[in-house]
Amino acid sequence: MTTTLELTDVSASACCAPLVREPLTAAEAEQLATTMKALADPARLRLLSIVAASENAEACVCDLIEPIGLSQPTVSHHLKVLTNAGFLTRSKRGTWAYFALVPGALDRISQLLVAS
Amino acid sequence: MTTTLELTDVSASACCAPLVREPLTAAEAEQLATTMKALADPARLRLLSIVAASENAEACVCDLIEPIGLSQPTVSHHLKVLTNAGFLTRSKRGTWAYFALVPGALDRISQLLVAS
């Protein structure tokens, strides 16, 4: 299993000097790439946007399978990737598993790309 | 060869309604994922940051090979991917090929991720 990514580490070591300010070290680039790889998939982007647009920015797996149009194991896999990357949290209530947006997670990588 | 990505199309069709506002369509997700896949690679992220930190946000291929630590064909390949994705432009002056940042390209995808 991949370790949980520390987005804050990237922004800390590269604080006030994001991607466009000065060259990334190999380690920083590796970490940022791993995080972005979690986003660079159409199914995962759609999952994120569906969760974000849901009530309380939270959705049950059962509500995600149909709109995505993929098999249940595949959806479960993508949700795991997004969770490991720090974009979603998983909370099981009864039989159902609810995935919720991690506040600020998307904003963090967004700020790493922007120039200002 | 992959077609040049139209980042403006994404931001246009998703204007004022980014990733977190309402569910992405399959086509939007596909396009955004393709663009992000170009970024989700450590070598390409480092190339971008080196170019961005150079004079005039522009760098020669010969100046990029050594700091990246990859073979010349591999570097050339990554630069092509970034160019096709709309993040770099290529201009050949004499024997040398100079790659420059496309202004606003990174900011565009950055704004697609952020909530506000």
Add this chain to the structure above:
DNA sequence: CGCCGCTATCGATGGTTGTCAATATCGACT
């Protein structure tokens, strides 16, 4: 013209990944 240096393309290869069917797990309810 002929050589040389810079860059791009080609072909091959090993590794990664998205996907599914099958199966396991686990909670709820009877």
Add this chain to the structure above:
DNA sequence: AGTCGATATTGACAACCATCGATAGCGGCG
């Protein structure tokens, strides 16, 4: 206990991709 429904895990397979060596194209320069 036993069944059922929801979710996660496993195993397998095809597609994709990053990388390199070899080679081709192409200016500059002697």
